[in-house]
Amino acid sequence: MTELTVTEQKLAQATKRLQESIQSRQRLERQYERDTQRLNTFIGSFFQTVLGVDSVLDQKLLKLRGQLQKNPSVDSIEAALEDINDYAQSQQLQIQRLLKDGYDILEHLANSRNEKLLPTPILTSIKQTLALPALSVTSITPLLVNVIHGLQQTYQQFATKNAVNDGDNNPTAAIESISLERLKQWRKELINLLSMLDFGSRDEVSLQTIRQKLTQQLSRDQLLEQCIKLIRIVLASIREERKSAQHFLSELTDTLTSLQQTVATSKESQQLGNQQQNSLTDKLTSNVQALSNTIEHASDLVVLKQQVQQQLRKLAETVQQKKQLEEAQQRKLSNQFSELESRAKDFQQQAKEYKKRLSEQRFKSLQDSLTRLPNRAAFEERFALEYKRWQKTKAPLVVAIADVDHFKRINDNYGHTAGDKTLQVIANVLKKSLGQAAFISRYGGEEFVMLLADSDSDSALKLLERARTTVREIPFRFKNEDISITISFGMADFQSSLDTMSSVFEKADNALYKAKSEGRDIVIRA
Ligand SMILES: Nc1nc2c(ncn2[C@@H]2O[C@H](COP(=O)(O)OP(=O)(O)OP(=O)(O)O)[C@@H](O)[C@H]2O)c(=O)[nH]1
DSSP: OOHHHHHHHHHHHHHHHHHHHHHHHHHHHHHHHHHHHHHHHHHHHHHHHHTTTOHHHHHHHHHHHHHHHTOOOHHHHHHHHHHHHHHHHHHHHHHHHHHHHHHHHHHHHHHOSOGGGSOHHHHHHHHHHHTSSSOOHHHHHHHHHHHHHHHHHHHHHHHHHHHHHHOOOOHHHHHTHHHHHHHHHHHHHHHHHHHTOOOOHHHHHHHHHHHHHHTSOOOHHHHHHHHHHHHHHHHHHHHHHHHHHHHHHHHHHHHHHHHHHHHHHHHHHHHHHHHHHHHHHHHHHHHHHHHHHHHHTOOOHHHHHHHHHHHHHHHHHHHHHHHHHHHHHHHHHHHHHHHHHHHHHHHHHHHHHHHHHHHHHHHHHTBOTTTOSBOHHHHHHHHHHHHHHHHHHOOOEEEEEEEETTHHHHHHHHOHHHHHHHHHHHHHHHHHHHOTTEEEEEEETTEEEEEEETOOHHHHHHHHHHHHHHHHHOOEEETTEEEOOOEEEEEEEOOSTTOOHHHHHHHHHHHHHHHHHTTSSOEEEO
């Protein structure tokens, strides 16, 4: 083998090795490129998944993706991945804490008694998720999103309701909507209670002011303040009542004492008078006896005449004394009796006034002070009576509930006094249209409840229709504006022996609700 041949062989081997090494390098580079590509794709989809979860992580991933696109060194990628890993670990603790918080919130919502806060399907899915063996971000996050939607719906419902009911667009008021609902109920209840109070002119102004305040939207504190004022008025009135009852009782005791005294003195003077009378009678008897003795033993007529005259004078004196005594006794007794009589007369007058006052109070406690119609308490009493009558006779009995439409607007637009006036006018229209046959009461607020006994359902419906149209045709004028006011009715009658007071009332109430939802200004029969 020549030296040239040897050299050629070595060169060929070296070339081959070089080619192999180039190929292997190319393979490696292709592999690296593929790996980088895969990593890029993975980071890309990972990036899509976690995008928006954490802004710091977003930045780190964006940086890594940028590096990968520039064919970086493995070292620099390793450093970037390590950085991301450290950050992810620190966030993991945070996520666990958040998961725990999320779990607690869901558990609280699921067990909350106020389930109205969330729609039922959401509550069901919370309960199902909580029952899972382990919680993860993927199970809890969609649920939390649902909860947020649910709460948002509830919030919007309350906000709309408040805006419609109270004309209040203040969002903070809407946030407090649950307590606002409650406050509204309390205000309504207090207005009802107020309508049962009437302590005469002394408290009229104060009660009127409280009523006026209660018809406006109040905070809890303001409502409490009105409550306290009301309690003070009631207490003052109770004190007054107690005083007046004490006065009456002390008058009664005085009169009885004086009667007792008169009876005692008349008895005493009668006893004394009897003694005196007896002694005078004895005296008279002995006078007559002496006279008869004188006559019997007389021998001389002149002497006898003198003695008889003397005895007769004594007799006349005694008779006179007896007469005077009798007259004195008579006078004393008659004085005592006339004194007693006048005392008794005074007392009788007082008792009459007291009784009148008591019956007035009873009447007032059953009368609504604004409309002078029977109030809710009177209605309950009458309803029980009519129901008993119906149970016995099965004669027709209809319950009707009337409610002024959009009454709040009248208060809001024309003031509370206009609202009061409206209620008074409507009360009169109801009285006139329904006549004597109906028992009409102001049940509370802008609600009137009527009992139509002896009217069958058809004729009751006609009467109510008449009342409804009459109200609509009244030309109300407030603040130089002509307005039309309407009322809606719900009615129901007793039909089967299964009907009870509350079931028929509820039917009428549901019918009224229907009347409201069907556009108002109508009478709906259950
Ligand atoms: N002026 C006055 N207002 C009263 C009286 N009693 C209750 N109100 C008011 O009546 C209003 C009743 O309003 P809502 O229950 O919301 O009903 P509405 O506006 O009549 O609406 P609909 O019944 O749905 O047609 C409330 O604003 C009460 O404050 C009262 O004696 N006098």
